[in-house]
Every structure is written in structure tokens, then in C-alpha cells.
Amino acid sequence: MVYMEKIISGNEAIALSFSDSGGVFASGYPGTPSTETMEELARLGRVYCEWAPNEKVALEAVIGASIAGGRALSTMKHVGVNVAADALLTLSYTGVNAGLILMVADDPGMPSSQNEQDSRNYAKFAKIPLLDPADSQEAYDFVREGLELSERFDTPVILRTTTRISHAKGVVTPGERLEPKIGPWVKDVPKYVMLPNFARIKHVKVEERLLALQEFAENTPLNRVELRDRELGIITSGVSYQHVMEAFPNASVLKLGLAHPLPPGKIRDFAGAVKRLMIVEEMDGIFEEQIRAMGVRVDIGKDMIPLCGEVSADIIRVAGGEKLPPVAAAVENLPQRPPTFCPGCAHRGLFTILSRLKAFVSGDIGCYTLGALPPMNAMHSTICMGAGISAAHGMAKVNEIAGRPEKPVAVIGDSTFFHSGMTGLLNMAYNHANALVVIMDNRTTGMTGGQENPGSGMLLQGGKTRQVDMVTLVKALGIDQVVEFNSYHLAEAEAAIRKGMETPGPYVLIDKNPCILRYRVQRPIRVVDQEACTGCRACLKVACVALGLTATGEKPKVSIDPNICNGCSVCAQLCKFNAISES
Amino acid sequence: MNVFNIVIAGVGGQGVLMASKVLAESALAGGMDAKQNEVHGMAQRGGSVISFVRMGEKVYSPVVTPGTADLLISFEPLEALRYLHYLKPTGVLVYNSVAINPSTVASGMAVYPTDLPEQIAQGSPGALGFDALAIAKEAGNPKAVNMVMVGAVMKNLPIDPAIVRGVVEEISRNKGGEVNLRALQGGSAAAMHEREFAGSSSVSTS
Numbered sequence: 198m199v200y201m202e203k204i205i206s207g208n209e210a211i212a213l214s215f216s217d218s219g220g221v222f223a224s225g226y227p228g229t230p231s232t233e234t235m236e237e238l239a240r241l242g243r244v245y246c247e248w249a250p251n252e253k254v255a256l257e258a259v260i261g262a263s264i265a266g267g268r269a270l271s272t273m274k275h276v277g278v279n280v281a282a283d284a285l286l287t288l289s290y291t292g293v294n295a296g297l298i299l300m301v302a303d304d305p306g307m308p309s310s311q312n313e314q315d316s317r318n319y320a321k322f323a324k325i326p327l328l329d330p331a332d333s334q335e336a337y338d339f340v341r342e343g344l345e346l347s348e349r350f351d352t353p354v355i356l357r358t359t360t361r362i363s364h365a366k367g368v369v370t371p372g373e374r375l376e377p378k379i380g381p382w383v384k385d386v387p388k389y390v391m392l393p394n395f396a397r398i399k400h401v402k403v404e405e406r407l408l409a410l411q412e413f414a415e416n417t418p419l420n421r422v423e424l425r426d427r428e429l430g431i432i433t434s435g436v437s438y439q440h441v442m443e444a445f446p447n448a449s450v451l452k453l454g455l456a457h458p459l460p461p462g463k464i465r466d467f468a469g470a471v472k473r474l475m476i477v478e479e480m481d482g483i484f485e486e487q488i489r490a491m492g493v494r495v496d497i498g499k500d501m502i503p504l505c506g507e508v509s510a511d512i513i514r515v516a517g518g519e520k521l522p523p524v525a526a527a528v529e530n531l532p533q534r535p536p537t538f539c540p541g542c543a544h545r546g547l548f549t550i551l552s553r554l555k556a557f558v559s560g561d562i563g564c565y566t567l568g569a570l571p572p573m574n575a576m577h578s579t580i581c582m583g584a585g586i587s588a589a590h591g592m593a594k595v596n597e598i599a600g601r602p603e604k605p606v607a608v609i610g611d612s613t614f615f616h617s618g619m620t621g622l623l624n625m626a627y628n629h630a631n632a633l634v635v636i637m638d639n640r641t642t643g644m645t646g647g648q649e650n651p652g653s654g655m656l657l658q659g660g661k662t663r664q665v666d667m668v669t670l671v672k673a674l675g676i677d678q679v680v681e682f683n684s685y686h687l688a689e690a691e692a693a694i695r696k697g698m699e700t701p702g703p704y705v706l707i708d709k710n711p712c713i714l715r716y717r718v719q720r721p722i723r724v725v726d727q728e729a730c731t732g733c734r735a736c737l738k739v740a741c742v743a744l745g746l747t748a749t750g751e752k753p754k755v756s757i758d759p760n761i762c763n764g765c766s767v768c769a770q771l772c773k774f775n776a777i778s779e780s
Numbered sequence: 781m782n783v784f785n786i787v788i789a790g791v792g793g794q795g796v797l798m799a800s801k802v803l804a805e806s807a808l809a810g811g812m813d814a815k816q817n818e819v820h821g822m823a824q825r826g827g828s829v830i831s832f833v834r835m836g837e838k839v840y841s842p843v844v845t846p847g848t849a850d851l852l853i854s855f856e857p858l859e860a861l862r863y864l865h866y867l868k869p870t871g872v873l874v875y876n877s878v879a880i881n882p883s884t885v886a887s888g889m890a891v892y893p894t895d896l897p898e899q900i901a902q903g904s905p906g907a908l909g910f911d912a913l914a915i916a917k918e919a920g921n922p923k924a925v926n927m928v929m930v931g932a933v934m935k936n937l938p939i940d941p942a943i944v945r946g947v948v949e950e951i952s953r954n955k956g957g958e959v960n961l962r963a964l965q966g967g968s969a970a971a972m973h974e975r976e977f978a979g980s981s982s983v984s985t986s
């Protein structure tokens with residue numbers, strides 16, 4: 198056994214490799230399934246790394262680092278690239294100085310995302326190379342390969358993972374550790390200043406680069422032909438390769454490690470060598486479209502491999518014409534177990550009130566999005582980070598035009614506010630919207646596991662920093678009516694929200710209670726007096742997993758699980774019979 | 781292809797991921813190839829969690845497909861039933877019998893099934909359910925349910941139990957090592973006891 202061997206996730210492998218490959222600077226924004234890459238980089242402690250307020254800032258910082266001569270890495274989830282896309286598409290023109298990798302984590306099946314976009318489209322769009330690792334070892338190897346490619350072809354490189362690569366752990370043997378070398382920081386106006394006259398020259402270079410990369414793709418071992426039985430040949434990449442090997446271990450395979458640009462020669466040769474050609478790709482039919490355009494006959498593709506959701510070995514077996522052995526069906530009609538607010542979470546009080554007030558809630562992305570689920574049902578739109586405030590502005594304007602007096606209520610968290618809520622609020626102040634904005638400032642990026650942000654006062658690599666004051670910031674954006682409130686205190690919170698909804702003009706409420714999970718808050722737990730409880734179920738509206746009904750009796754009573762209760766007392770405040778108290 | 785497939789199910793916050801890590805690292809320490817994978821992200825918020833560990837000479841996919849698990853370990857009875865279809869007909873189910881209310885039950889929108897042990901036994905007649913929380917508490921920390929569960933399945937793994945113990949020791953060197961080892965031992969003893977008990981009772985009723 199090689200003693201260096203370890204079993205690590207794709208994200209950990211990427212961090213380790215960047216750290217081993219002369220990496221100098223990394224910046225990212227949290228987003229499942231990409232987040233652990235930066236966290237692991239910080240843990241390893243050999244490369245400077247930081248959380249940026251959003252993906253655009255992260256990528257731009259990384260561009261600067263590359264120009265200044267340091268190998269650089271930016272990490273984000275797939276939708277983060279939408280935010281960073283403006284930078285990315287022109288970065289393609291400028292190219293790099295030191296190697297630059299954009300690590301993007303896609304989320305097929307969407308266990309934790311708001312859409313299922315396929316980042317390979319961005320490589321095509323930006324005309325840059327994309328590496329698609331199939332396991333942790335390749336994730337490790339492709340970082341080093343990507344940095345070299347980036348420098349050799351003067352291009353940013355996308356390292357694309359999917360959830361099953363980022364989070365799956367596999368065996369990795371690390372390579373030799375390279376010392377970071379920082380190159381010169383040179384002024385080069387035609388290269389880095391994309392005025393039209395320079396950009397025109399650069400566009401031609403981008404097209405030439407793509408052709409050079411295509412030629413590289415024909416010969417690189419990154420694209421591997423495994424000739425076995427010639428009856429069936431499968432072109433695939435990423436984790437789909439693993440599912441293919443489970444489904445058809447004897448088939449011939451062309452495995453694309455470099456998923457953009459494609460090697461037409463290699464693909465034609467492979468197609469010619471096999472009887473039936475199948476293309477297995479998760480999400481969009483990007484290979485298939487291009488391969489058909491090459492005039493190659495595709496026998497099995499997106500007609501059999503779904504566009505939506507994850508690919509599995511069983512899906513591939515069926516696509517290849519195999520019959521699956523019968524398996525027992527999943528038991529149906531079991532109570533669902535959706536994610537929910539943690540016991541003790543400050544969001545619970547807020548949504549208890551919003552649900553009661555029947556406000557239209559223009560939502561955003563964070564733990565508070567769970568307020569859209571029953572029994573709260575108190576969020577009515579969620580598009581992307583920051584949209585809560587901007588969309589509430591549009592709603593407010595239409596209400597104004599229509600003569601409707603109601604104010605929309607935008608709800609947003611601190612991390613999302615720093616990410617892209619601030620500009621929306623600036624717009625509200627500038628164009629004067631009749632809307633209420635509630636900022637849940639729990640001083641962490643909760644949904645993604647509790648990362649630091651400009652409001653937490655802490656850095657990714659540890660150590661204190663300046664903590665942005667939310668009230669001062671909101672005022673500086675031009676909002677005069679800014680009020681702090683406490684969402685744990687239902688009567689106070691209801692009065693504050695009512696006032697915010699009734700007072701004309703832009704109005705901001707800020708709750709500063711910390712995330713109980715991140716900051717390990719535990720208050721005295723509550724108990725239910727079984728004599729006093731009437732079984733009216735009013736407290737159950739808070740949807741807390743610490744609460745439960747006793748299974749016995751006509752009208753079952755409520756009890757609180759002492760192992761789960763966090764002592765927030767929101768349930769107690771809903772009890773009209775004073776049956777819930779501190780234990 | 782000889783791959784041993786394990787599915788671990790539970791509720792966010794129960795330590796499913798740590799248990800998976802122990803199993804995967806134990807496989808590696810035992811000289812096997814291994815892959816481990818779970819769906820998490822929103823899992824910390826009390827949602828249902830499912831994790832896969834696969835071990836053998838060469839493992840390709842990190843995913844276990846329904847009907848192919850050799851071992852299903854569930855940290856909660858409702859989750860055992862939810863993922864029962866992952867077991868292959870000869871597969872073994874070991875579960876913690878202590879229920880955790882999902883939010884749908886806690887808010888009165890759904891009712892927690894009262895006949896879970898029967899339903900589970902119907903789908904997997906040899907299933908082994910026991911109170912892992914009590915053993916974890918006895919070991920010194922109610923959060924050690926995950927190690928109790930690993931202990932309870934040690935006998936079913938294609939790995940020497942001494943290797944598993946070593947991995948647990950290594951992983952929890954800085955924190956909670958003693959508790960974890962006690963939990964592991966407690967789980968292993970409980971499984972042994974339950975099996976003997978189940979064996980003798982089936983004899984007496986036949």
C-alpha cells in the first residue's frame with residue numbers, strides 16, 4: 198500500500214492539489230456542492246484563501262491575482278457562474294498571466310439548488326477549456342493539469358464537478374508538492390485593457406486558441422479510449438463514466454477528461470470502431486449536439502438518457518437495451534421528512550408572524566426559504582440570490598400604479614444581502630419603493646453550513662476582521678427608516694412588522710439574533726404541563742421537530758423532546774393556556 | 781465484480797456522515813478500494829439523509845442503486861422503511877428503534893406510523909432493531925448513536941473489527957475517543973445480544 202493514499206472527497210482533492218501545485222491565491226463564495234473546497238484549503242493552511250461577498254468579486258479577485266503572477270483558484274456553485282459571467286466572458290479574451298482555474302460545482306438532481314443548469318454550456322459560451330473529473334483522483338490530477346493548460350494556452354480553465362464528484366470520497370494518491378513561484382507583474386495594455394480596438398484583436402486570438410485546444414484534445418491522454426467489446430461504444434465524461442462502467446463493464450468507452458473543446462478526429466475514429474454508439478451525459482445533450490453536427494451517427498443519446506436529474510447505472514442499462522431485474526418498490530405514503538428550521542432558529546418566529554399577517558413575501562435564498570413550506574406557507578417568490586429585494590421593488594411599483602395599498606415584504610439574510618441585496622436596496626431608496634425589507638442578520642452564511650461573511654467579523658482562515666454594521670450600511674444606502682427588532686419575541690415582532698407594513702415608503706427591519714447552530718446557542722429547554730395542555734395544537738404551527746403529539750387519547754396532547762428543544766420559547770408564546778414553560 | 785454495498789440512512793444532525801467516513805476509511809485500511817457518498821447540503825436542517833459506502837477490489841460508481849444493498853443501517857425507524865427498497869433480498873437491515881419526528885408530524889400535518897417494526901419486519905424479516913440512544917447515553921454522549929450503529933454492524937462487514945476500532949480511535953483522537961469506543965463496543969454487544977435473543981425466541985415459538 199502506498200502510504201500517502203487517502204480517502205477524500207473531490208472537493209478536498211481539489212484543495213489539496215491546488216495547495217500542492219504552487220497555488221498562491223484562492224477566492225470563492227459558498228454554495229453547495231462547492232463549499233468544502235475553500236474550507237479544506239483553509240484547513241490545509243498553505244495557500245492564502247478567502248471568502249468573497251459574491252462570485253463576481255471572487256472571480257475578479259482571482260483575475261487580479263493571476264495578472265500579478267500568482268496561480269489562482271476561484272470556487273463556486275453552478276449558479277454562481279451566472280453572477281461571475283460578466284467577468285468570465287471577457288477574461289476569456291484577456292487570458293491569464295499565472296494559471297487560473299474556475300472550479301464550478303454542478304448539482305444534477307438538485308438536492309440543494311434552485312436550478313439544474315449545466316456549466317459545460319459556459320465553456321462553449323466563453324470558448325475556454327473545461328475539465329470534467331470522474332473521481333477524487335482525477336479531481337486532484339486535473340487541478341495541476343488545468344493550471345498548466347491555463348498557462349500554456351493563455352486561457353482560464355473551468356474545472357467542472359458535479360455533486361457526486363465534489364462530495365463523493367474516493368482513494369487519492371497525491372503527487373509531488375511544487376513550491377509556489379510568483380511571476381512578474383507586468384503592464385500590458387493590449388492584453389488586459391478590453392477597449393474595442395484591443396478586444397477585436399483578442400477575439401481573433403480566442404478563436405485561434407480554441408482551434409489549438411481542439412488539436413490538443415485529439416492527442417491528450419485526458420481523453421482516453423478504452424477498446425473492449427466493439428458491439429457497443431459509449432462516449433461519456435465525469436461521474437457518468439463510473440455509472441457506465443457499472444452498467445456495461447465490457448463496452449468500449451471514449452472517456453472525455455477534457456469536455457470542451459471536443460476532439461472530432463478521435464470521436465470519428467471511435468465511432469467508426471464500434472457497432473452502436475451511445476452518448477451518456479448528465480443534464481444537457483452538449484456532446485450529442487456537437488457530435489451529430491460532426492456528421493457522426495449517434496444510436497443512443499438524449500432520446501434515452503434524461504435531460505433532467507441524475508444519470509444512474511440503471512438508466513444506462515435500460516438505454517443500452519438491458520432489462521432490469523425486478524426490485525421491491527419503495528414504500529409509499531410515508532410521512533415526508535423535509536428540511537426545516539432548526540429548533541431554536543430565529544427564522545421560526547419571523548415566519549410565524551408573516552404567516553399570520555398573510556403578507557406577500559418576496560423571498561430570497563437561504564435557510565429562511567424554508568418558510569415557503571407548509572405549515573408556514575409564508576414565502577411567495579424565490580428566484581435567485583438578491584432577487585427578494587429587487588423583485589419586491591417591482592411589485593411595489595405595480596401596486597402603486599394599480600392603486601393597491603399593500604406593501605410587499607422582502608426577506609433576506611445577511612450573506613445574501615452582502616452578495617447582491619445591497620444594490621437592490623439602493624434601487625429601492627433611489628426609486629422610492631413602498632416596500633418592507635426584513636434582514637435576518639444571523640451573522641453567518643447559514644444554509645451552506647455556516648461560513649464567515651463581511652458581517653461575521655471573522656475570516657475564512659481564522660482571525661478577526663472588521664465587522665460591517667448592518668444598520669449603518671442600510672442607512673448609507675439611502676434608507677431612513679431602519680428599525681431593529683427581535684423575532685423571538687412574537688408580540689414585539691408582530692408590532693414591528695405591522696408598523697413596517699403600514700408606514701409608507703422603503704422601510705427596513707433588522708433582526709440581529711445569531712444562528713443558533715453556528716454560534717451554539719442553547720437556552721433553557723421547555724416542558725409541557727400535561728394537565729394544562731388541551732391538545733388544541735396551536736403551538737404546532739411553528740413546525741418544530743422538538744414538538745410531538747402523544748399517541749394516546751381522544752385529543753392527543755403535545756410534548757417536547759428534551760434532546761431536541763433549544764429553548765427559543767416561540768411555541769410557548771402561542772399557547773393560550775400557559776402550558777409550556779421553562780423546565 | 782465483488783463490491784459490498786452499504787446504505788446508511790438517518791436524519792440530519794445524527795452523524796450519518798461520520799459513520800460513513802469510518803466505514804470507508806476502514807475499507808481502505810483493510811486494503812480495499814472504497815467510495816463513499818451522501819446527499820447532504822440541506823441535511824443539517826433535520827431532513828432525511830442517505831449515504832452510500834461501497835467497498836471491494838475496484839469500485840466505480842459512488843452510488844448504490846435500489847435493490848443492491850448488502851447492508852442497510854438506519855439511525856431512525858421511519859428512515860429504515862423509507863429506504864428499505866435499497867436492500868437486496870439477502871441484505872441485512874440494522875436500525876435504531878428510537879423515533880425522531882419529522883417536521884410534518886411535529887406540525888400535525890402527518891401521523892407517525894405506529895406499526896413500524898411490523899412493517900419493517902414484513903419487508904426484511906431478519907431486521908434487527910434496538911435502542912441505540914440508550915447505549916449512546918450509557919457510553920457518555922447521546923450523540924454517539926452513530927458509533928453505536930457502526931458497532932452493531934461490525935460483524936456484517938467484510939472488514940476485521942479491529943481495523944474499524946483502530947479507525948474510530950484515529951478519527952476521534954482529539955475529541956471523544958473514549959466515548960466513541962465505548963459506543964462502538966456497546967453497539968456490538970447489543971447486536972450480539974439481540975441476535976441471540978431473536979434466535980432463541982424464534983426457536984421457542986416454532
Ligand SMILES: Cc1ncc(C[n+]2csc(CCOP(=O)(O)OP(=O)(O)O)c2C)c(N)n1
Nearest residue numbers: 228277562563564610611612613642643644
Ligand atoms: C449565486 C448563488 N451563490 C450561492 C448560492 C448558495 N447559497 C444558498 S443560500 C446561501 C446563503 C445563505 O446565507 P444567508 O443569506 O445569510 O441566510 P441564512 O441561511 O444564514 O439564513 C448561499 C450562499 C446560491 N444559491 N446562489
